[in-house]
Amino acid sequence: MLDLHILIEREGDLYSALCLELNVASQGRMIKEAERNIREAVSLYLKDVYKSDDQKDFIPRSAPVQDWLKYLS
Numbered sequence: 001m002l003d004l005h006i007l008i009e010r011e012g013d014l015y016s017a018l019c020l021e022l023n024v025a026s027q028g029r030m031i032k033e034a035e036r037n038i039r040e041a042v043s044l045y046l047k048d049v050y051k052s053d054d055q056k057d058f059i060p061r062s063a064p065v066q067d068w069l070k071y072l073s
Contacts, residue, residue: 004042007063007071008034020071022046023063 005020008031017038018025026041028034049058062068 005071006035006038007067008038009070018063018067020063020068021060022058023061 004022007018007020009016011027014027014029015031015034016025016027017034019038019042022042022045024038024041024045026034026037028037046059049055
């Protein structure tokens with residue numbers, strides 16, 4: 001099992017979700033939808049990276065510091 005940090009923020013009518021370790025983003029109309037969509041986006045990203053055998057440059061691929069600071073505050 002992988003423990004990842006997810007930042008979810010409201011942006012207008014949508015919720016954006018960002019996986020901080022991988023810098024993968026998604027969104028949804030409700031928080032639950034954003035959570036579901038970010039899980040799917042992370043899964044697809046990891047499958048693609050492993051399929052291309054390019055893990056060294058893409059895992060981890062951290063989000064910008066300001067996003068980590070938002071998460072930690």
